[in-house]
Amino acid sequence: MGDPKRAGDWLAHFDRELRDRPWREVLGEWWPRLLPGIAAGATHGVIRVGHAVRVLRTDGENPQRLAELGQALGYWAARWQPVPGAGPLTGRSDVPTALAAVPRIPTQTGGIRDRLGRLPDVPDWPAAVAALRPPGDPAGAERTLTELVHRAGLDYLRFGHGNPVMLVHAVTAPTAVLRTLPALDPALWAPSVAAAWSATAAVTSVYAPPTPAPAPAVTVGGxxxxxxxxxxxxxxxxxxxxxxxxxxxxxxxxxxxxxxxxxxxxxx
Structure with missing residues (x-):
């Protein structure tokens, strides 16, 4: 995992897997293997899986949708990349408090791999990436992810000017995890929350400026x-x-x- 030169092998592997086995079985086996590398492709691996799973759950199976899931899993595997310092949640903070405490890397230049590589040098990062209160049960995991997407969306209004494209992923990565939860064993929900939090915290740390912008003037319809x-x-x-x-x-x-x-x- 994590070797882009093997992308073709991974695509072929998941194409075979999804032709030979039920997609939920394949997802359940590979999700915990892929999840620690949630930063893959600037979180596009998990985002693509989330889109594919949502459609399979709502619209049913067909060869095109199964192929989409296989390509998403293969992309994630080939681009697999951990968030430095991420692991189980051990904190006591709620989502707004934990997000507000995310430190920024001092030099926000370069691509996402370069930026993530600077996180271990940020003194407050180890505490920040573990600061969120772990969910106590599957229902709590769903509530935490819902709140994470909500608060990250509100934070985009404050910090999106720092990097308008990349900061979108602080919202869409946990959305993808939230969409995938119903297709997973509930035992995987708590680690899924921890990984989603690490992705949002990392993207925030390496792309969001330290100072929020004034509230933007945006016309909001329905x-x-x-x-x-x-x-x-x-x-x-x-x-x-x-x-x-x-x-x-x-x-x-x-x-x-x-x-x-x-x-x-x-x-x-």
């Missing part, structure tokens, strides 16, 4: 209009963020989070 505007905009990250914040709005009822999609459209 959910349908928010997504229609994102679709007209056409940028993939604007569309993905709109997709994520619509779910956050549906889960929390907080209309403020919808503005994140419009703000991304202004910035990108």
């Amino acid at each position: 959910p349908a209009e928010v997504f229609a505007r994102a679709a007209r905009h056409g940028d993939a990250h604007v569309v993905k963020l709109a997709d994520a914040v619509l779910e956050a709005h549906a889960a929390t009822g907080d209309a403020r989070v919808l503005a994140a999609a419009g703000y991304a459209g202004q910035l990108i």
Whole structure:
């Protein structure tokens, strides 16, 4: 895992796996192996898996959707990359407190691999990546992830100007994990929360500026209009963020989070 030169081998492997075995069985076997490398491809590995699983769960199986899942798993395996210092959650903080305490790397330059490589040198990082309170049961895991997506969406309105594209992933990575939970054994839900938190915290640390911007002026319509505007905009990250914040709005009822999609459209 983590060798991009083996991408073709991984794609062939998962193509065979998904032709020979039920997709939930394949996912259940490989999810805990892939999860520690959640930073893969700037979190696009888990994001692609989340999209594929959501459609398989809602629309049913067909060869194209199974192929999409296989390609997503293969991409994740080939790009597998851990978040430095990530592990089980041992903290007592709720999501807003933990997010507010995420330190920033001092030099925010270079690609994501370079930036993640600087995290071990940040004195407060080990405590920050473990600071979130672990969920006590599967229902708690779902609530924590829902709150993480919600708060990360609100944080985009404060810090998105720092790197409008990359900070989208602080929202879409935990969204992908949340969408995958129903297809997993509940025993995997708590480690899934820990990995999703590490991804959001890491992206925040290496791309978000230390100082928030003033509240942006964004016209917010209803959910349908928010997504229609994102679709007209056409940028993939604007569309993905709109997709994520619509779910956050549906889960929390907080209309403020919808503005994140419009703000991304202004910035990108």
